[in-house]
Amino acid sequence: MLALNKGEILTIHNLRYMYYLNPKIKDLHRIFDQNERKDYLRLDLNENPGGLPQDVIDDVLKDITPQIVAQYPETLHFTEVLAKFLNTDIEHICLVNGSAEGIRYIIQAFTSPGGRIVGVVPSYFMFQVYSEMYGRSFVKVPYDEDLTMDVDKIINEITPDTELLILLNPNNPMGNCYTEDEFRRIYEAARVNEVTLLVDEAYHYFYPKTFIEYALKDKHVFVTRTFSKLFSMAGCRLGYVVGWPEGIKMVQKMCTPHNTNAFAMKFAEKIITTPSILEDLISKFKEGREYLIDNLYKHGYRHKGEAGNFLFIEVKTDAEKIVRRMKEEKGILIKSYPNVGDFGTCLRVSIGEKAYMEKFMNALLDLDR
Numbered sequence: 001m002l003a004l005n006k007g008e009i010l011t012i013h014n015l016r017y018m019y020y021l022n023p024k025i026k027d028l029h030r031i032f033d034q035n036e037r038k039d040y041l042r043l044d045l046n047e048n049p050g051g052l053p054q055d056v057i058d059d060v061l062k063d064i065t066p067q068i069v070a071q072y073p074e075t076l077h078f079t080e081v082l083a084k085f086l087n088t089d090i091e092h093i094c095l096v097n098g099s100a101e102g103i104r105y106i107i108q109a110f111t112s113p114g115g116r117i118v119g120v121v122p123s124y125f126m127f128q129v130y131s132e133m134y135g136r137s138f139v140k141v142p143y144d145e146d147l148t149m150d151v152d153k154i155i156n157e158i159t160p161d162t163e164l165l166i167l168l169n170p171n172n173p174m175g176n177c178y179t180e181d182e183f184r185r186i187y188e189a190a191r192v193n194e195v196t197l198l199v200d201e202a203y204h205y206f207y208p209k210t211f212i213e214y215a216l217k218d219k220h221v222f223v224t225r226t227f228s229k230l231f232s233m234a235g236c237r238l239g240y241v242v243g244w245p246e247g248i249k250m251v252q253k254m255c256t257p258h259n260t261n262a263f264a265m266k267f268a269e270k271i272i273t274t275p276s277i278l279e280d281l282i283s284k285f286k287e288g289r290e291y292l293i294d295n296l297y298k299h300g301y302r303h304k305g306e307a308g309n310f311l312f313i314e315v316k317t318d319a320e321k322i323v324r325r326m327k328e329e330k331g332i333l334i335k336s337y338p339n340v341g342d343f344g345t346c347l348r349v350s351i352g353e354k355a356y357m358e359k360f361m362n363a364l365l366d367l368d369r
């Protein structure tokens with residue numbers, strides 16, 4: 001309502017009509033990537049370059065009926081299958097359209113405008129993007145020079161006015177992980193200060209240690225996971241949040257209606273109910289990683305990052321130039337990454353099965369001289 005002083009007459013000229021745009025969105029820097037990548041060997045976004053075996057895809061497609069396509073997705077059956085896979089019940093799980101969505105809901109629901117969020121950097125960039133989008137204050141805990149993480153530095157930032165602490169297990173991109181003892185200390189500090197703890201386990205399976213039992217047994221701990229990485233389903237968009245039932249209910253309230261894709265659930269069910277598919281994905285990944293690491297050693301390359309599905313590689317010439325020439329001359333997409341300790345700017349390369357690693361290694365030897 002407009003407050004007028006005595007005697008003041010409101011004329012239409014006093015009103016300012018203006019379209020509204022949230023300044024936080026206006027000023028937000030985001031890259032809207034619509035690059036065509038399908039004709040390249042894609043080692044740039046930590047996907048599985050080979051994907052699921054064609055017979056698995058064909059098998060699942062047989063189950064896709066007109067009714068499944070026409071109907072809004074039903075989530076109960078798949079949530080039960082997933083709960084069984086995780087040894088829990090459906091009250092502890094919220095399905096999301098990729099774990100990035102779950103992360104966003106947790107930030108929206110469990111922090112306030114201007115609220116303090118603590119996270120290590122460098123890390124998955126969306127934590128900072130969402131913090132900025134919603135006007136939260138993101139406090140960065142940097143790695144040490146040698147790329148190790150001093151757990152006390154994290155604990156020191158867990159203050160009573162902190163609302164959310166975000167950890168990655170293992171961390172992307174650095175690949176470091178927390179021991180049980182380190183995690184326990186961080187968790188205790190968060191609990192004492194009543195700080196919600198979010199553990200992003202997107203790279204679980206590439207590194208099997210998990211802290212999911214904290215999210216299943218305790219309150220105010222969430223774990224997010226994805227089907228995009230080892231499960232090779234990035235194109236379908238499926239992730240999930242694990243947490244205490246009341247917390248999960250809050251995340252569910254945030255979800256857009258019918259946010260879980262019906263096809264994604266079909267593929268995910270096939271994978272988690274067929275142990276041989278998962279075993280095959282893991283063994284092909286391990287073979288590819290072993291090949292790449294052996295050959296990097298053999299040719300005098302240093303690498304870092306053991307815990308995810310990617311490696312940092314120190315090059316002998318110019319990383320940026322190699323990234324460019326890989327794309328233009330070899331049809332291979334990789335990324336350069338700045339400030340990786342004493343490597344400086346180096347390559348970040350996703351690991352896939354051996355045939356792809358051979359292609360990358362041969363290209364590297366050709367271009368890096």
Ligand SMILES: Cc1ncc(COP(=O)(O)O)c(C=O)c1O
Nearest residue numbers: 098099100124172202226228239
């Ligand atoms: C650490 C981390 N968390 C979450 C995600 C989001 O995964 P998605 O939204 O595909 O489930 C990614 C994707 O690269 C990631 O690297």
